[in-house]
Amino acid sequence: MANLPPPSPDVSPPVDEKRASFEKEALVHLDTLYRVALRLSGNPADADDLVQETMLKAYRAWDQYEKGTNAKAWLLTILRHAFINEYRRRTRHPETVDVDTIEPFAVFSEVQDDDPQGAFFDKIVDDQVLGAIDKLPEAFRETLVLSDVEGMSYQEIAGILHVPVGTVKSRLFRARQLLQGKLYDYAVEMGYIKGSPA
Amino acid sequence: MNCRECVEHLYEFLDRELTPQLEQDIRAHLEDCPPCEEQYDFEELFLKFLRARCRAQGAPPELKKRVLRELFGE
Secondary structure, three states: OOOOOOOOOOOOOOHHHHHHHHHHHOHHHHHHHHHHHHHHHOOHHHHHHHHHHHHHHHHHOHHHOOOOOOHHHHHHHHHHHHHHHHHOOOOOOOOOOOHHHOOOOHHHHHHOOOOOOOHHHHHOOHHHHHHHHHOOOHHHHHHHHHHHHOOOOHHHHHHHHOOOHHHHHHHHHHHHHHHHHHHHHHHHHOOOOOOOOO | OOHHHHHHOHHHHHOOOOOHHHHHHHHHHHHHOHHHHHHHHHHHHHHHHHHHHHOOOOOOHHHHHHHHHHHHOO
8 A cells, every 4th residue: 555645734814824826816706706606606695605605615725826817717716616416406497498599799789870879778777687687597697797787708608607608608699689678679578669579 | 991890890899709810800890880889889888787797796704704613713
């Protein structure tokens, strides 16, 4: 039987230092983690638990994180793994979507004569927009939230979701078009803009 | 650059994911092409609207306390 390697010397930084760097680099992203968790899980109680769990895992693994790189992306990767492993099974199910039915830039062509600036969007309140995002298929929803709400780059999103950059691009395109369509239909229904729901 | 190519790159342009050269080609096309410019403006305003509507919400103060308590025993 091979000899076990000698125990490695304790090179962990002192607790105060660890805490300070965690507060500076990780805790500042709490709002982002919460918003993403809420859109993924679909309810505030699960979002709370998901964020809590993410922060605990991140703190435990903090020595493995290379300081000063990209804590936001690193934390979101942990959060997404936790969501997939522990929450998705009992909350939502990944849906399949017929992506070919989405027409490119359908809403713009619909409104370009009457409202080319899309002023009707401004009448739609936060809750309606968030509700429409929640109805997007999961793969589109997470891509759109990471990009359009949290401002992550294609490369960062590809890393978090473990998909190629080309997939991020195409999901983002479809997610935005799908969401625009939903919001346009709602605006027509509410009389914010004339037109017929697609 | 023609209109089809210009519209194809629309989101990559707005997301600032293009090379400086391609970005410049698009700017040049948009200056000469009001219909493409209109479509770019529409999509840009939509993305701004979306961000504004979705960022109002942050982590509840209770959650922050809970995380600090759990991590540092506070």
